[in-house]
Amino acid sequence: MTKRHNHIAFPWLLLPADIRLLILDEISGQKHRSWAQCAAVCKEWQAILEPKNFSQLALQPSCLDELETLVIRQRPLVQHICLNIDLPRYACRTCKRNDAMSRRRPTIFRRAILRLFSILSTWQPTGRLTLELSASSPSDSQHWFKNYCFGPGHEDTRDWTQQEKAIRWHDPKHGWVDGQQAETPDPPAILRLFSPLCLNVPQTLPVVHAVTSFCIRRQLRHELFPEVLEALWEKLPRLESIVYELWRARRRYYQLACAYGTFNPISYFVIRFCVYTSRGDLPVLLTLFCIGSLV
Template sequence: MDYSNQTRRKALTWISFPAEIRLMILATITHQKHPGWGSLASVCKEWQRVLEKVNFYKIKLRVSCLDNFEHIVSPQKRGIIHHICFNVELPRYTSTCCSKRRSPSVRISFMVSGGIWKLFSILSTWTPANNLTLEINVYSPSNCEHWFKNIYLSSDDVEHGKDGMPGVWRTGIPFHDLQHGWVHVKAVTCFVIRRQLRRCISQSGLGQLLSRFDRLEHISYEPWAPYEDVTREFRDGEIALSLTMRNSLPDTLKRLIIFEDSYKFYDRFPKRPAPIPWFNLVDPSEGLGAVLASKSLDLQYLSISFMIDAEEFFRRCQSTWSWSHLQSLALTSQLLQDDWEKRKQIEVLLCRASVLVQKMPKIHTFVLWNGGKAHACAFIYRIDRDSVSVTWRGTWHLELSPLVVKSWQLTVSKLPFPELQLKLKRECIRGVIKSHGDAIYHLEIPCPVIDPASLWQIRREGCS
């Protein structure tokens, strides 16, 4: 049998398909992602061009991968990489890991800071081209065996579905290393720390990291709330001080999404005592709310969930301010609850919001929301091409008072579209709300408030 002729006829059969059909077939292969699909890129140059774009779009690295990373990823391939997930794997815990008194490991501090330093040194040599997202995670295989049982530390499954870091970065490895390019990382435009990083983040270290990105346009930050209110005040002050003193949020930043998860949402997590700080880091008048409110003047998209309430954000906004860039704003408020005693406060909050929105000429989406187990609600102001609306969506009904309606009608009247009339909508949520993740899902908030993979994790953790 002439196998060479058979092979030639098969090749001719593939080439005989129109280019559009061949691309559709290759797109199906990349979508299904059967085991070994990436190796098909070696079949021919046509397959390589299509499959490598998907195969290299998002890559996952460990510290051990960095030694050969520069050799494997040629300068030609760098342009097709859009997302780097960098995972620092820590050693397994010792038998005393669950004791209440334990000191941080110096070895761990060098592993984390050393891994970050090495990756930054590599990325500093990359020529800025396409948008590049850098996502950092630190974890131990023992996490699911001790403090964080029955949780999701990876988001691999969400890619196919429909639906903490040591506080010692300030020591060990030097941050100011001009020779190795630590100061300037121009290739990265998006920086992500998701909730699956459940270790304590040094705010000083975070500030140092953010200040090293020269072209950063998007930050997605999902920290965990401290256990105690007194520690929250200390932590918020530390963040505010770090962002203020180090100018960590660059002028290039356009989109900032902050989602603060909390152990109070989860019954199975152990309640651990929090240390009480013995001094204040920052004057309350220059606290986190003031820093974020001030930074909002330069942003196009801003979402802050649970870290500060909308009331605090509004209180820090000055009457002379004008948001000439802001297009989307989403905030949470603990006032939004099915409690008749809070109705007057909610009315004041919504009227105050309308006054601020009038100073945002480019805004098309404004959201106030709240959610948790068994409850969810959102006040949504939305400008579409030919309509403007206010929607109340939730598990409970809020009758908008005439004062609130009049206030938002005034906001609409200031738009450069005199023909638009404010539409009032009311939508009831019937779904079961098992967690704050379910609340976000059913509220269908029209702007990003959390990373999709994190939402996937929360909803499944809430069902376990």
């Protein structure tokens, strides 16, 4: 005979309030794909889950239409917006394919920035809001730079075994043999990864009053010239803090930081320089310039 188990449902409202809160915290912490829908169950769940659901938004350009139409009542809940701009796939000299798609990068970046700023220009200042920018192509980790991390929130700190690396990273024509980098990337590949992303911003870029912090992390390998950064910051008049983690220690960035920090009410401004250690894929951040401290 098959043994049957009778499951008795315990009424949710009979649970103590602190127990219900612990359960909802656990649900929100698991970050399952559909966990955000739980906020629609009832007002109690909405009050707890919705602030966590909207506090940090990781967006791509394809998500911006939804940001404009869906996030209206929840705008005061948003504390951090990270826009990761999808750059087109590209080829390399080793692959011997047409690389015309990479020349679209500046246009794609400018269009995404203009769209985001146009949306945020309609937001009223309600508190602190951080704007983080990043950009990456699927090809970045498919050619020479297989051990690099691209895009926000994708730093891989796991210690892979040599056998796992040999399976994941075996591509002799791009310098990888059985998980080991046996050949240094050629200069064109390095230039492509760290080349300037954009030379200027759209002249029609609107002013955004809602943003109070600006951030570019080391996952963005492409360079943004000081003139581009300054043009972006001029459209963010309520900036209180700026963090920029760059890969080239140029004097022009130090001069920009000094000038901008002197003539604008910035309480925190830090520029960090990424330096690789013997570990290889996790750089050390050296502070080149700093004003104030985050509370």
